[in-house]
Amino acid sequence: MTRFVPSRRSRLRRLLAAASAVLLPLLGAGLAVPGAAAAAPASAEPAYYDVTSPATTAAGLATDLTRRGYDVLEGPLAHGVPILATAADAQRLRHRGLTVRYAGPLYQPVAATFRAAAGTYYGGYHTTAGHEAHNQQVASAHPDLVVLRSIGQSWLKTQGRGGHDIQALCITKIRAGDCATTSSGSKPKFTLMAQMHARELATGELAYMWIDYLVNNYGTNADVTRLMDSTELWVIPIANPDGVDIVSSNSTRPVSQRKNAHDNGCSGTGRGVDLNRNSSYHWDVNQGTKCSETYPGTSAASEPETQGIQNFLAAIYRDTKPSADFSPATTDTTGTFLTLHSYAELDIYPYGWTNSLAPNNNDLRTIATAMSQSNHYDVVHGDGGLNYFAPGATDDWIYGTRGVPGYTIEVGPDTSGCSGFFPRYSCMSSFWNLNRPAFITLANAAAHPYPTGH
Secondary structure: OOOOOOOHHHHHHHHHHHHHHHHHHHHHOOOOOOOOOOOOOOOOOOEEEEEEOOOOOHHHHHHHHHHOOOEEOOOOOOOOEEEEEOHHHHHHHHHOOOEEEEEEEOOOOOOOOOOOOOOEEOOOEEOHHHHHHHHHHHHHHOOOOEEEEEEEEOHHHHOOOOOOEEEEEEEOOOOOOOOOOOOOOOOOEEEEEOOOOOOOHHHHHHHHHHHHHHHHHOOOOHHHHHHHHHOEEEEEOOOOHHHHHHHOOOOOOOOOOOOOOOOOOOOHHHOOOOHHHOOOOOOOHHHOOOOOOOOOOOOOOOOHHHHHHHHHHHHHOOOOOOOOOOOOOOOOOOOEEEEEEEOOOEEEOOOOOOOOOOOOHHHHHHHHHHHHHHHOOEEEOOOOOOOOOOOOOHHHHHHHHHOOOEEEEEEOOOOOOOOOOOOOHHHHHHHHHHHHHHHHHHHHHHHOOOOOOO
């Protein structure tokens, strides 16, 4: 069994640079940041902790904590296993003989006088309704460039309890036959999907910014114009709209809801199904118990959000891969796919359910490496950098079932006021500048992603 091992030296350089840029001003302002040595909060609010064991390796401890239902996070294990937990949870772990170090707060300060603009919360992030209004506005303003479609429904909507349609935009210079929900179109397709995990705020905002960047630069930016003339650029800004409604229900202290809103008898953020463990490819009943953050659902593709997204992607992409896990997709494959998550500074390529190399490993890794040239994130697969495998994830599903290269970008960093699930909204400009070229790289690869077939 072989795996690609990322360079920790380059990661360390980035972390040190990030720390020098943000740590001093934050400390000067009296603000705590993840990784800082500070007193743990006394309240019941979740916070970030690092856990170590005198008797267990970090990897073994990560597996054990996940199995016990703790919220184990992505990222390096240099300081222990990172988790999101309450002070009471941390104390229980200490009683088990583990060392638990407070690493930083879940929330960054929002001024008490802050009043969210319509459709926004937590300093500027957009609610589901804000995204829907934006999608409609863009489609109405640019009928020659944008088609807006509904590709499925959220769980609450299927129950007649409010909820939302899942929306997708096709962005291209529209010609006859473009933006149909079939695989017969003449243009290769790139799909960017965001906020499948509702609490990962930066991802939906990057999708919002990507939409505006494309439509506002057509005809003036040569690279964007060329891309939109030749490629269908699909965007699913909010893959988990019910979950985002829960997150944004508190405009200054968002709710840490990862899963969808499927009632399962669990309270708080234990409610729901992890949509990134629910796909019909290598779905694993053992991924989490009902109230855990990685609960995969009662069966593969049990959730309406998963069904809608899978059916849509299966419709627009040609299937060029035999069903066997380790049979390669053909060199005439077209299309690429990206799902955005946070936070660990990673460019992840298939497979995520195993450390064994995917049959198109060389070409898959080449694209991921090209993406990393702009965002400077580590290139990994399997459980590299994640602390766990991710069977039932969407990026594996699209590669394993269709042959389309599926990638995940974990938007970082894992230290500073820009880290965590709820970074300051002002951090979005740096996230955008780092990742926009990576989006362009992956979109350009859609025409011919497997030049070698290996």
